[in-house]
Amino acid sequence: MHDKTVAELSRDLAEGHVSSVQLTEHFLDRIQEHDGHLNCFITLDGDQALNRAREADERRKQGNATPWTGVPFAHKDIFCTEGVLTTCGSKMLANFSPPYNATVAQRFLDAGAICLGKTNMDEFAMGSSTESSYFGATTNPWGSNRVPGGSSGGSAASVAARLVPAATGTDTGGSIRQPAAMCGITGLKPTYGRVSRYGMIAFASSLDQGGTMARTAEDNAMMLNVMAGFDPRDSTSINREVPDYTASLNEPLAGLKIGLPREYFTEQLSPAMDRVVREAIREYEALGATVKDISLPHADLAIAAYYVIAPAEASANLSRFDGVRYGYRCENPEDLLDMYTRTRAEGFGREVKRRILVGTYALSAGYFDAYYLKAQKVRRLIQQDFIEAFKDVDVIMSPTTPSPAFVQGEKTDDPVTMYLEDIFTISTNLAGLPALSLPAGLVDNLPVGLQIIGDYFAEARLLNAAHQFQQATDWHRLAPK
Ligand code: GLN
Numbered sequence: 001m002h003d004k005t006v007a008e009l010s011r012d013l014a015e016g017h018v019s020s021v022q023l024t025e026h027f028l029d030r031i032q033e034h035d036g037h038l039n040c041f042i043t044l045d046g047d048q049a050l051n052r053a054r055e056a057d058e059r060r061k062q063g064n065a066t067p068w069t070g071v072p073f074a075h076k077d078i079f080c081t082e083g084v085l086t087t088c089g090s091k092m093l094a095n096f097s098p099p100y101n102a103t104v105a106q107r108f109l110d111a112g113a114i115c116l117g118k119t120n121m122d123e124f125a126m127g128s129s130t131e132s133s134y135f136g137a138t139t140n141p142w143g144s145n146r147v148p149g150g151s152s153g154g155s156a157a158s159v160a161a162r163l164v165p166a167a168t169g170t171d172t173g174g175s176i177r178q179p180a181a182m183c184g185i186t187g188l189k190p191t192y193g194r195v196s197r198y199g200m201i202a203f204a205s206s207l208d209q210g211g212t213m214a215r216t217a218e219d220n221a222m223m224l225n226v227m228a229g230f231d232p233r234d235s236t237s238i239n240r241e242v243p244d245y246t247a248s249l250n251e252p253l254a255g256l257k258i259g260l261p262r263e264y265f266t267e268q269l270s271p272a273m274d275r276v277v278r279e280a281i282r283e284y285e286a287l288g289a290t291v292k293d294i295s296l297p298h299a300d301l302a303i304a305a306y307y308v309i310a311p312a313e314a315s316a317n318l319s320r321f322d323g324v325r326y327g328y329r330c331e332n333p334e335d336l337l338d339m340y341t342r343t344r345a346e347g348f349g350r351e352v353k354r355r356i357l358v359g360t361y362a363l364s365a366g367y368f369d370a371y372y373l374k375a376q377k378v379r380r381l382i383q384q385d386f387i388e389a390f391k392d393v394d395v396i397m398s399p400t401t402p403s404p405a406f407v408q409g410e411k412t413d414d415p416v417t418m419y420l421e422d423i424f425t426i427s428t429n430l431a432g433l434p435a436l437s438l439p440a441g442l443v444d445n446l447p448v449g450l451q452i453i454g455d456y457f458a459e460a461r462l463l464n465a466a467h468q469f470q471q472a473t474d475w476h477r478l479a480p481k
Helices: 006-014 018-040 046-061 103-111 153-160 178-183 218-225 271-286 299-320 338-345 349-363 369-390 415-422 428-432 461-472
Strands: 041-044 072-076 114-119 164-168 186-189 210-214 257-261 290-294 394-400 433-443 447-454
Touching: 006 018, 006 218, 018 041, 018 046, 018 072, 018 103, 018 114, 018 153, 041 153, 041 186, 046 114, 046 218, 046 428, 072 103, 072 153, 103 114, 103 218, 114 153, 153 178, 164 218, 178 271, 178 433, 178 447, 186 218, 186 257, 186 461, 210 218, 218 461, 257 271, 271 290, 271 394, 271 433, 271 447, 299 349, 299 415, 299 428, 349 369, 369 428, 394 461, 433 461, 447 461
Parallel strands: 072 114, 072 164, 257 290, 257 394
Antiparallel strands: 041 114, 164 210, 186 210, 186 433, 394 447, 433 447
């Protein structure tokens, strides 16, 4: 049962082969059995899930089910869920039970989907390995000492280990695509503004975007059908029609023009990674696509620009955690200032503090022009590169990561090496473009992802391209032992 996709489970429910209660019990049992060592979940919500499953079965009997009614899934612990602990992987929010739902959470509720719990993540989504969580690291089911990637590592690992068929994620610089690649699943970061950020705990507001994680492109399309759409409560949400993302999955790829950025295929890519990616691209040629070399001349500036802009925004966003309104408060403060400083010193982990320091510095009066303003100018140049490229090609393809899942602890003492993990994913966040990662092969028995970047609002095209590949290949079917 747990090997089935969302689409298959949805069909089974519709045809009465299984009930939502049975499905929910089955996946909760799997979590009980395997999560002890994987640590994908921060919070489980079994009782409420079973109640909802009963309601879902009832709703189906009454004939008003959606494709998601009764289907289990999980939320990254960055989406506020009413009355259910929402920690963002931090001690600062370890006791925070939101009084409202994020728009994304509300939409899944309205569709009748069954949230089983909240998945582990790097603290405040800062990281690429899910090792900075206050609740301990998540393990990649593909290798007992490997990271699952991050920051949405709990979501990726839980889907790969078949503990849930799908999970939400967020992507500020690669946090959906990089863990999807490392865990051998499919993940999509939509165009900035496509999915509401309301109730999604903010890291870097001009880059954060919620998205989808599941084993197949079809399941990602089903998720995006629920998540996408205008939200008046998010001022950067875009008021634009939402297509049915499952409707175009079967369109043929004949004539699709693929661009391969020269700057992404250099020595930083091992020969083994290069081979997997090029084989996947040959598969696309067999499906009728044509390939062309392109250039993104400012690609090498992306990491530097991101690590000024993201920490700057984070330093502002995280100033709200001061012990006054909600979350952690230090014991026995001497006075107000002592409460602020000790609350923040004790409540935040090392990486979060590093970002706040860097961001505050970059925004300070004497350095604002030299760092923040400069980084914003570089950001515009990076965006222009993509706008130019999309005059010639329909999609851009590259590896998602420079290497497969690395060993736990290997990069924790060296933040810059950790930052380089996102070398192929960060530019799309700076430009606001949609991008997807899908399983494309194995290196050393570990999954490797192919990244497909699209023009603004080209989610349907990305999902179509991924689905066609998955009709022709079996990489997405591989399961960890
Ligand atoms: N790894 C990047 C960072 O640490 C991106 C994280 C993300 O996308 N949330 O900031």
